[in-house]
Amino acid sequence: MAKTKATIYNVAMRANVSLATVSRTLNNPEKVKKETRDKVLKVIEDLGYKPNAFARGLASRKSTSVAVMVPDMTRSSIAEMVNGIAIEARKYNYSLIIYVLKDEYHEESEMLKEVVASQADGILYMNDEINEQQYQMLNRIKDDYDVPIVLANTLYPFENKLTTVSIDYHKAGYGITKELIEEGRKNIYMLTTARKYMVNDLKESGYLKAINEAGLEPHIFRTSGDISVNTIHFDELFHDVGKKIDGVIAVRDSIAVSFINSMIAKGRKIPKDISVFGFQNTKYASLSRPKLSCIDIPITEIGVRAMALLKEEIDNGTSKTKYIELPYSIIHRDSTKK
Amino acid sequence: MAKTKATIYNVAMRANVSLATVSRTLNNPEKVKKETRDKVLKVIEDLGYKPNAFARGLASRKSTSVAVMVPDMTRSSIAEMVNGIAIEARKYNYSLIIYVLKDEYHEESEMLKEVVASQADGILYMNDEINEQQYQMLNRIKDDYDVPIVLANTLYPFENKLTTVSIDYHKAGYGITKELIEEGRKNIYMLTTARKYMVNDLKESGYLKAINEAGLEPHIFRTSGDISVNTIHFDELFHDVGKKIDGVIAVRDSIAVSFINSMIAKGRKIPKDISVFGFQNTKYASLSRPKLSCIDIPITEIGVRAMALLKEEIDNGTSKTKYIELPYSIIHRDSTKK
DNA sequence: CTGAAAGCGCTTACAG
DNA sequence: CTGAAAGCGCTTACAG
Numbered sequence: 001m002a003k004t005k006a007t008i009y010n011v012a013m014r015a016n017v018s019l020a021t022v023s024r025t026l027n028n029p030e031k032v033k034k035e036t037r038d039k040v041l042k043v044i045e046d047l048g049y050k051p052n053a054f055a056r057g058l059a060s061r062k063s064t065s066v067a068v069m070v071p072d073m074t075r076s077s078i079a080e081m082v083n084g085i086a087i088e089a090r091k092y093n094y095s096l097i098i099y100v101l102k103d104e105y106h107e108e109s110e111m112l113k114e115v116v117a118s119q120a121d122g123i124l125y126m127n128d129e130i131n132e133q134q135y136q137m138l139n140r141i142k143d144d145y146d147v148p149i150v151l152a153n154t155l156y157p158f159e160n161k162l163t164t165v166s167i168d169y170h171k172a173g174y175g176i177t178k179e180l181i182e183e184g185r186k187n188i189y190m191l192t193t194a195r196k197y198m199v200n201d202l203k204e205s206g207y208l209k210a211i212n213e214a215g216l217e218p219h220i221f222r223t224s225g226d227i228s229v230n231t232i233h234f235d236e237l238f239h240d241v242g243k244k245i246d247g248v249i250a251v252r253d254s255i256a257v258s259f260i261n262s263m264i265a266k267g268r269k270i271p272k273d274i275s276v277f278g279f280q281n282t283k284y285a286s287l288s289r290p291k292l293s294c295i296d297i298p299i300t301e302i303g304v305r306a307m308a309l310l311k312e313e314i315d316n317g318t319s320k321t322k323y324i325e326l327p328y329s330i331i332h333r334d335s336t337k338k
Numbered sequence: 339m340a341k342t343k344a345t346i347y348n349v350a351m352r353a354n355v356s357l358a359t360v361s362r363t364l365n366n367p368e369k370v371k372k373e374t375r376d377k378v379l380k381v382i383e384d385l386g387y388k389p390n391a392f393a394r395g396l397a398s399r400k401s402t403s404v405a406v407m408v409p410d411m412t413r414s415s416i417a418e419m420v421n422g423i424a425i426e427a428r429k430y431n432y433s434l435i436i437y438v439l440k441d442e443y444h445e446e447s448e449m450l451k452e453v454v455a456s457q458a459d460g461i462l463y464m465n466d467e468i469n470e471q472q473y474q475m476l477n478r479i480k481d482d483y484d485v486p487i488v489l490a491n492t493l494y495p496f497e498n499k500l501t502t503v504s505i506d507y508h509k510a511g512y513g514i515t516k517e518l519i520e521e522g523r524k525n526i527y528m529l530t531t532a533r534k535y536m537v538n539d540l541k542e543s544g545y546l547k548a549i550n551e552a553g554l555e556p557h558i559f560r561t562s563g564d565i566s567v568n569t570i571h572f573d574e575l576f577h578d579v580g581k582k583i584d585g586v587i588a589v590r591d592s593i594a595v596s597f598i599n600s601m602i603a604k605g606r607k608i609p610k611d612i613s614v615f616g617f618q619n620t621k622y623a624s625l626s627r628p629k630l631s632c633i634d635i636p637i638t639e640i641g642v643r644a645m646a647l648l649k650e651e652i653d654n655g656t657s658k659t660k661y662i663e664l665p666y667s668i669i670h671r672d673s674t675k676k
Numbered sequence: 677c678t679g680a681a682a683g684c685g686c687t688t689a690c691a692g
Numbered sequence: 693c694t695g696a697a698a699g700c701g702c703t704t705a706c707a708g
Contacts, residue, residue, distance in 0.1 A: 345702085357703090361704085362703090365703075390700085392700080392701075394701080396702070399703095
């Protein structure tokens with residue numbers, strides 16, 4: 001039964017070469033004579049030999065693995081980024097170790113120590129709620145242990161010490177708000193999360209800028225991402241000012257769709273009475289009736305680029321680029337007039 | 339800057355004990371006198387020492403990591419299972435190495451070799467498309483390398499050599515079909531994927547059983563998970579027999595919602611004209627108008643239980659249970675009459 | 677309860 | 693281009 005795994009020693013024996021030569025044909029093939037190399041490769045193939053990742057990691061001080069730290073796998077944006085990361089990591093034969101962040105700061109800091117102990121070659125960190133404390137902790141880890149860190153879709157606008165791949169959420173928020181203004185909307189509401197997310201703050205600041213420029217009154221409405229909860233909030237909102245609202249920017253597609261459902265239940269027409277924009281371009285947007293107009297965020301691409309940048313930092317100790325801003329686009333469907 | 343990580347040697351020095359004692363206070367604290375232990379623990383704390391995972395893995399032949407093999411991170415059921423796995427893994431301080439499966443059989447087999455080389459203590463495999471070839475390969479890996487494997491939400495009904503955690507999809511398909519029959523529906527369609535998924539085949543067989551028992555005519559309609567594609571299919575379907583369909587079982591919520599949107603566009607009423615059931619109870623179900631009735635699958639729980647079972651097999655070499663069937667429930671919302 | 681020592685399976689200067 | 697040997701940082705019998 002339990003076949004004992006072939007070791008480098010077995011390969012060396014069978015191929016009549018030293019351990020060093022086997023190691024070289026795997027890691028620096030150009031340093032081995034073609035003839036020898038082929039002989040060794042053949043034995044490796046025959047034995048189904050794969051180097052033990054621990055021994056290799058211990059000896060070389062490289063792990064060919066990166067730590068992927070995420071707040072919550074179940075959010076589709078996170079899952080899609082991880083997918084992008086996986087696509088790119090595969091090219092380099094890197095493995096991905098997933099760490100699901102806990103709310104508690106202390107736990108996160110423990111987790112980071114684990115990451116360091118795991119000898120990850122680099123860290124991919126995604127957390128759209130990132131706060132001062134967390135940002136500084138990452139900074140410290142990076143400096144203390146000299147491990148490259150790349151933030152993916154994670155913006156901390158007050159400092160820029162950490163390499164980042166994202167989109168300009170402020171500009172995106174500004175852009176769609178302007179579109180609504182140009183449509184002639186006067187009472188444009190921003191539907192955002194009660195909980196503070198950095199990324200949502202940026203969308204909000206873009207919204208506010210456009211609203212102020214147009215001399216309109218800003219309306220920030222904070223609600224929950226939980227549909228059963230925000231439905232109640234939207235009913236209350238409608239009760240208070242429902243007839244006046246004529247435009248909406250929601251920080252997530254799912255919140256936009258939930259809002260649409262609530263308003264249609266009250267007899268309002270979308271987009272005739274209210275134009276609605278979402279953010280992300282998830283499947284929710286295409287399954288909504290009417291289909292949702294929204295900002296399309298190249299989320300998989302963010303993952304791909306973040307991994308590529310991390311790889312660059314791992315290999316060179318640094319990277320030319322410290323900030324990659326990816327373009328977004330505005331998808332016009334049926335919940336807005338344009 | 340770059341703080342050199344403390345090693346077990348540094349700890350031993352500072353605490354005036356041997357390496358073995360440091361190792362023991364971490365791994366077998368009961369074998370160390372309390373006094374000594376406390377002294378060592380203090381130094382560990384002071385130095386921020388974390389054992390190097392590679393050295394530990396190499397020496398102990400245990401990795402405290404498991405390989406998580408998934409077909410595609412972006413499917414919400416997969417992401418939620420991984421979340422469940424992460425929750426449970428955290429209890430044991432296990433890390434998770436993610437492998438995103440490729441379509442190509444050869445690549446999957448290479449990946450499995452990598453998994454073995456990575457010294458993972460066990461493998462969590464989820465793939466609702468699993469075929470004979472893949473199943474046998476897993477079997478071989480398990481036998482050859484003596485590594486525990488647990489299938490999560492992955493059914494291969496023709497054999498049961500591999501430990502599995504899932505729900506009874508056949509029964510679920512049967513149950514909701516019966517409900518539609520009891521509602522008085524006569525032309526019940528099953529909307530399933532063109533591509534063969536094991537799990538969908540089981541839903542289908544349950545559907546067929548109920549239909550046959552009732553002496554009705556079965557209608558299996560194969561389409562795509564892609565909304566823009568299935569919308570076209572549904573339009574064609576409506577053109578052919580649209581007026582007759584009075585009940586629908588879809589293998590995924592998103593397919594059900596897309597179908598509802600298509601039918602409403604043609605002027606049909608849900609659930610008055612057509613009752614619709616989905617599968618999974620995703621957010622799509624709550625964001626649909628009308629809200630979707632569906633089978634609720636305890637997907638996070640499947641992840642949790644699969645990880646727990648794997649841990650049991652890792653620790654004991656085997657587990658008492660070879661198959662855990664979790665209960666599902668039927669959620670009645672507004673797309674069916676009950 | 678504690679320590680000395682071998683060994684896990686690799687990589688990498690160093691020598692030749 | 694190739695090999696002998698040290699060393700990576702742990703764990704684990706074995707002795708005491």
